Amino acid sequence: MDQRIGIRNTKSVLFKGLIIFFAFVITIPLIIVLLYIIKQGITQVNWHFLTHVPAPPGEKGGGIANALMGSLIMVVMASIVAVPIGMLAGIYLSENPRTKLAYYSGLCVDILQGVPSIVVGIVMYFWLVKPFGGFSAIAGSVALAIMMLPIIIRSTEQTLKLLPDSLKEAALSLGVPYHRVILKVLVPCGFAGILSGITLSIARIIGETAPLLFTALGNNYFSTNITGQMESLPHVIFTYATSPYDDWHDLAWGASFILLLFVLTLNIVTKLLTRKWKIQL
Amino acid sequence: MSIVLVLVIIGVLITLIIESMPSIKSLGIGFLWGKVWDPVQNIYGAYPFLLGTLLTSFTALIISVPFSYAIAIYLGEYNPKGWLSDLLKNTIELIAAVPSIIYGFWGIFVLVPIIRTFELKIGVAPYGVGICTSSLVLAVMIIPYAASLGITLIRMVPSPLKEGAYALGATRFEVIRSVILPFTRTGLFAGVLLSLGRALGETMAVTMLIGNTTQIASTFKEIFFGPGNTMASVIANEFTEADHTLYVSALIELGLVLFFVTVIVNLIGKRIISKATNN
Amino acid sequence: MENTIVKAENYNSYFGDNHVVKDVNISINKNEVIAVMGPSGCGKTTFLRGINRMHELIPGATSKGKILLDGENVYDMNAIYVRYKIGMVFQRPNPFPNLSIYENVVAGYMLNGLKVSKADKDVIVERSLTSAALWKEVKDSLHKKGTFLSGGQQQRLCIARAIAMQPELILFDEPTSALDPISTSSVEALFHELKANYTLIIVTHNMQQAARVSDRTAFFYMGELVEFDDTKQMFTNPHDQRTQNYITGRFS
Numbered sequence: 091m092d093q094r095i096g097i098r099n100t101k102s103v104l105f106k107g108l109i110i111f112f113a114f115v116i117t118i119p120l121i122i123v124l125l126y127i128i129k130q131g132i133t134q135v136n137w138h139f140l141t142h143v144p145a146p147p148g149e150k151g152g153g154i155a156n157a158l159m160g161s162l163i164m165v166v167m168a169s170i171v172a173v174p175i176g177m178l179a180g181i182y183l184s185e186n187p188r189t190k191l192a193y194y195s196g197l198c199v200d201i202l203q204g205v206p207s208i209v210v211g212i213v214m215y216f217w218l219v220k221p222f223g224g225f226s227a228i229a230g231s232v233a234l235a236i237m238m239l240p241i242i243i244r245s246t247e248q249t250l251k252l253l254p255d256s257l258k259e260a261a262l263s264l265g266v267p268y269h270r271v272i273l274k275v276l277v278p279c280g281f282a283g284i285l286s287g288i289t290l291s292i293a294r295i296i297g298e299t300a301p302l303l304f305t306a307l308g309n310n311y312f313s314t315n316i317t318g319q320m321e322s323l324p325h326v327i328f329t330y331a332t333s334p335y336d337d338w339h340d341l342a343w344g345a346s347f348i349l350l351l352f353v354l355t356l357n358i359v360t361k362l363l364t365r366k367w368k369i370q371l
Numbered sequence: 372m373s374i375v376l377v378l379v380i381i382g383v384l385i386t387l388i389i390e391s392m393p394s395i396k397s398l399g400i401g402f403l404w405g406k407v408w409d410p411v412q413n414i415y416g417a418y419p420f421l422l423g424t425l426l427t428s429f430t431a432l433i434i435s436v437p438f439s440y441a442i443a444i445y446l447g448e449y450n451p452k453g454w455l456s457d458l459l460k461n462t463i464e465l466i467a468a469v470p471s472i473i474y475g476f477w478g479i480f481v482l483v484p485i486i487r488t489f490e491l492k493i494g495v496a497p498y499g500v501g502i503c504t505s506s507l508v509l510a511v512m513i514i515p516y517a518a519s520l521g522i523t524l525i526r527m528v529p530s531p532l533k534e535g536a537y538a539l540g541a542t543r544f545e546v547i548r549s550v551i552l553p554f555t556r557t558g559l560f561a562g563v564l565l566s567l568g569r570a571l572g573e574t575m576a577v578t579m580l581i582g583n584t585t586q587i588a589s590t591f592k593e594i595f596f597g598p599g600n601t602m603a604s605v606i607a608n609e610f611t612e613a614d615h616t617l618y619v620s621a622l623i624e625l626g627l628v629l630f631f632v633t634v635i636v637n638l639i640g641k642r643i644i645s646k647a648t649n650n
Numbered sequence: 651m652e653n654t655i656v657k658a659e660n661y662n663s664y665f666g667d668n669h670v671v672k673d674v675n676i677s678i679n680k681n682e683v684i685a686v687m688g689p690s691g692c693g694k695t696t697f698l699r700g701i702n703r704m705h706e707l708i709p710g711a712t713s714k715g716k717i718l719l720d721g722e723n724v725y726d727m728n729a730i731y732v733r734y735k736i737g738m739v740f741q742r743p744n745p746f747p748n749l750s751i752y753e754n755v756v757a758g759y760m761l762n763g764l765k766v767s768k769a770d771k772d773v774i775v776e777r778s779l780t781s782a783a784l785w786k787e788v789k790d791s792l793h794k795k796g797t798f799l800s801g802g803q804q805q806r807l808c809i810a811r812a813i814a815m816q817p818e819l820i821l822f823d824e825p826t827s828a829l830d831p832i833s834t835s836s837v838e839a840l841f842h843e844l845k846a847n848y849t850l851i852i853v854t855h856n857m858q859q860a861a862r863v864s865d866r867t868a869f870f871y872m873g874e875l876v877e878f879d880d881t882k883q884m885f886t887n888p889h890d891q892r893t894q895n896y897i898t899g900r901f902s
Contacts, residue, residue: 095540098542098544098545099542101542101544102542102543102544102545105543105544105547106449106543106544108441109441109444109445109449110441110445110449111441112437112438112440112441112442113438113441113442113444113445113446113459114459115438116438116442116463116466116511116514117459117462119511120462120465120466120469120511122481123469123473123474123477124469126477126480126481127473127477188709197638200637200638200641201634201637201638203637204568204572204633204634204636204637204638205572205630205633205634206571206572206573206574206603206629206630206633207572207574208572208574208603208606208607208626208629209572209626209629209630212606212610212622212623212626213386215610236382254744256740256742256744257744257746257747259704259707259740259744260740260744260745260746260808260811261746261757261761262704262707262733263702263704263733263737263738263740263812264733264734264757264758264761264762264811264812264815265730265731265732265733265734265735265758265762265815266730266733266758266761266762267730267762268730270761270762270763271761274760274761275746275761278748279746279747279748281748293468296470297469297470297471297472297473298470299470299471299472299574299575300574300575300603300607303607303610303611304610304611307611324470324472324575327472327473327476328472328475328476328575328579331472331475331476331479331579332479332579339480342476346472346473346476346477349470349473350469350473353468353469353470354465354468357464357465357468361461
């Protein structure tokens, strides 16, 4: 009996070792990727890089100013569309969980979340590019907004659902009309949670390329014209990485580094907001 | 307020309709198993891309599952709290946060040369890019999805159940094998489905690493280690060049297939999860 | 009968098909403290929440019959207006966590968008907090959030918040069941002072509390108003056998 227990114990310890190995080994690729991007990219980034447009192939120098501005503009536009709609939808879903409308919209939100980004891109092409005759930043922003919606809706809904009922009751018992209860009590109380959903969705779309391939495309020049083509960080990485020119490869590394920085910062902000929200609860 | 939401729904529905319309002009059901994709001669068969998508996704899935499960078991059972587990958890979330083009970009410059040398060793043409490379990168990218779901599910296993097993003299491994895993089996499967859904729809990293060819090689070894194409990547690569309507609608039909497959996989996964977490 | 402030006539409440409050007729006078007691599930809270129309907020909840506030049926009035005119204090203190103490007291005005000058607000805050016996304890921390207050203090803040609206009638739904004994007695002492200016209806599952604080007591059992009488009378010589059983502890 002792011998059997010994064997079983050994098996258990071996298993634990195996699990630990597999669990931690996976951090290696991530670390390699991050370190490589940082190493290649950080040497590229300087003031010139951030404020100039790319140089023609063969010439040294150039930068990603057009991509930075483009990403900024499109993210802002996407947020302007997605945040109000998403929050309203999330509020509706949290307040009326049992209606048919809620069931079907919840289903649609789940569907949207699963749709590959390239499919969103093609659809946007047919909605906003073809009929208007050309690629535009507007089309790109709408594509990005559609991708932001499921995240914002779900996080708003969950945040509000977590708020204690007593809050709503206290406000209602004071004779506050329903819409004011939502706008002036529930939303402010859940603000940190809702905001974390927004920052998370921004972190998600800032690196999305596929929806932009057929909508905003790219632009070698610095442009703020939202009805025309516009460059963006992920797109510039795609174009330059797959090009045959070494100078452009360098630009792509720098752009990757900047993109990574943004994504990491936004994720940290989201985490801090979530923590603050959980503490408040 | 609900009007706003109705718009959201209508939006999704219109999406579906618009997508079907072009494909109505398309080539019928034989499309799905046609093996030739030749825009010049206007022959379109989706088989190469279906093959590519399925191969990359399932390979990635198979590679990723041991890692996802290991992470889920480690963080769910062995070490649920503490600085080390927080660190690991954050790392996993970081993997999911990195945009896919960055993975693709890195893949081109770092992974591809490695794979090339490997391919020379095993006697295949050293493309470097291809199904194998894409699957590897895809595997890393989809680990977080099954892992984080798995962590939640494993933590949900009721203590009394585990304690009963321990009290009978079971070792930790045996408790995991006979109590925790059976209990979470359906939920973990759902996590795998979600990872699959993610893999099927992944575009950018795959596009950059897949090699973009529409031929199907003859031996499995050649298929696997050679270049290929997935539905997502062929759309990404050829959409802007598609000049005649049949070409375009063939691509759209691919998009439609992709849409249905990913949505169904995701919905099934989500349904299983909500059943598991409500119980 | 001009002294009647609240009157229920054939009032019934339902949760779906579940008939939880059966045919209640009761008449309450101004400046009275009324205790409503009974075992768990007897319908006392449901009845209370019917008075200020909070009951109907629950999906599937309906009611029949009349509740007259100063002669007018609340079910013919605008529900929000009814809640505005009647104050309510809940079982668990629920001050708004994102507002300061000051802001919590005047929340009824602010959330309704009513314009009140700073001077008037100051007056309201001081008066309400004083009536709730909380002024001295918080007057130097009015602009801090209320989360550092003890349970009893938070509950008194909620009372101040209700009083600030100057309702004639204040409803209390088991207001001290979540509080420790010391906080409980401070809130009970408050009832005695509030009586001068307000009418109080207090649902309680604590018989001794009912005996301590109220003028008249209503005993609910299985959805029916079994007995409604002077508190002293009810506790020494009740008319109904069920009341007798409850008081002697045959069921709680």
